[in-house]
Amino acid sequence: MPLDKLLSTTTFRLALVYLALFLASASALLAYLYWNTAGFLARQTETTILAETSALVSQYDEGGRAALVHGVITKARDPRQNLYLLEDQNGEALGGNLTSWPLMASDTDGWLSFVYPRRTVEGEVEIHEAIAVMTRLPEGMSLLVGQDIEERRQLEAQITNALGWAVGAMIVLGILGGAIISRNLVARIDDINRTAKDIMGGELSRRIPVTGAGDEIDQLAENLNDMLDQIERLMLGMRQVTDNIAHDLRSPLNRLRNRLEVTLMKPATQEEYAQALEKSIHEADELLGTFNALLLIARAEAGAARDGMDWVDLSALAQDAAELYEPVAEEAGLRLDLAIEPGIEYHGHRELLAQAIANLLDNAIKHAAHPGGIGEGVIRLAVRSRGARGAEVSVSDNGPGIAPEDRERVLGRFVRLEQSRNTPGSGLGLSLVSAVTRLHGGALRLEDNEPGLRVVIGLARRARHQSHEAAAE
The missing domain is CATH 3.30.450 (Beta-Lactamase)
Known part of the structure; x- marks a missing residue:
């Protein structure tokens, strides 16, 4: 140097x-x-x-x-x-x-x-x-x-002479020590600067080297590397979203356009026009639903919804979602079981938590075992308090489940497994649930329900149990 x-x-x-x-x-x-x-x-x-x-x-x-x-x-x-x-x-x-x-x-x-x-x-x-x-x-x-x-x-x-030599030695050794320490520290900072320049030049896979000393520079490097990993994941997610939007939305848009074009190309009765318009409106609603889901995911991942957080009655929220989807489950020949602890309050975003629970129920209804299959189709919605660690919401079914190697992949946008291709949906349900869980500082787990799938939302922020507080009072 x-x-x-x-x-x-x-x-x-x-x-x-x-x-x-x-x-x-x-x-x-x-x-x-x-x-x-x-x-x-x-x-x-x-x-x-x-x-x-x-x-x-x-x-x-x-x-x-x-x-x-x-x-x-x-x-x-x-x-x-x-x-x-x-x-x-x-x-x-x-x-x-x-x-x-x-x-x-x-x-x-x-x-x-x-x-x-x-x-x-x-x-x-x-x-x-x-x-x-x-x-x-x-x-x-x-x-x-x-x-x-x-x-x-x-x-x-x-x-006096010895003291003079001692002071002189301290000065020389201090300057040499300062030079050595500065040289080592500047070398590590230069590594950070070079990595930053390489990343700005487009090499997004570069990471800051960690010496393993466990000091402040290593902690800074680890935090910066974690931040770079997150940025890389977000950018890859954006690219995947762009590709998936181009791939998954092109087909319904083409169907919508072709239907309208065919309707206009030949004379049709008023009833045929009405049917074409109804199908077009249905296609448009599906497209709007997809875009709304993408917007909700973007808001959750950006943390823009934190301002709307307040104390929410999580038990009542899950109960409302169950009442909304119970007729849908009965129509599909499924039984919806509830295990909801009453009076659990949680500090979070009401609309996003309600949407996440609704997505899990909708996903379970689509993939649970139907009559004629193995056993009766059962969906179970559970909400329980974890004390100072927060709360837990889980939805389980006895459908075909998801293989362990696919459980991480299905949390991405527009990801649909082969067994789900024949069911309606855009592949954004679990992705939204994952984004909402991260927004609340929690963790999403996909577990084997033997048979079927069990999805657990572990909400890490503080929750309070009204019935426990009332008993203490």
Whole structure:
């Protein structure tokens, strides 16, 4: 990836912002640790000096000048980092490991700082830094007790140097990490952009690659792929609808035109004209019914009917549909059984739910077993509550049923199986039921009724049972 493109990415800029915040917090923490460590070492040094001074002053108070000189000489033999010097009123050294009184500068707390020459083991002379406290004693004596702080200064310098390298390493690693993260993220976003361009170019089968990491980009890719699948299904459905309309509606339109043309070509009685017009009106009604079904499916799939949703008495809706189709079933020699739980209310679209139930009953009446077949023709309409999961509407028959491999296909528009070719219809009934079920967030299942078919509309949105609520009250 070009450097200028990498530097201009939002991910890299966010990485730099995060790095700056991290450096600020880390630097504050390191500065606190340094200040705390250096302060502890300084306090330890000062405590040691004050303790040594107090001990020597106590020796002087107890044993006088001779005890003090002896104490200074004794401590100076093994001084470690401590420095001692005792002078009389004439400036002559009485004891200690300093040869002369050093040039000193004092700070605000009364502590004196100076440098002095120190001989190493190899015999070389080094200039070291020290701090000390001077005490005036009786008889004009001056006592200087100090400590070499060169090692402390070196330790502080090493800590400061280490902190500097640590901050520098954090900056370098942060920039490299930001570049790597940005490069990987930009590469995945480029995959999305390339896929989008390919799809806009007409390759509708392209999908965004999923790495399997399960992160936000993968979730976005999966959601976009699901959306693309839905778009592809809708476009294929539109193409199929166009082809099916051209194929299935051309024949009735041709019949309608030919009938009218034949009627006009020869002299006919008024009764013959009336019959031709009645058949033409019947053909036109079938065409209008087909177009109305297509419009209802389109509204349901587009979600345009959601604004018309309200609480619906699903039990009463199914009861009305049963009363409407019961005479039709009796005329066809079928028995309609009901298993409707009373008082089930559901938040949905009244007209579309009523149309879906009506389509299922109409479909069952057309395909249920008739007298003379195997057993009595029975259709069963059931409505039951599923509590917080919603409600369920099912219509079953004991007709020939639908093979498992055809159950998904019959939900498409204008799909009619071979055994249905001789029955009236446009092949839109189950397609409308499927669209209405998806509109309500549910699932449509086609099951084996052994024998026959059982169609179940699982309505997933919240339903409420009036009788249960009344009992609770």
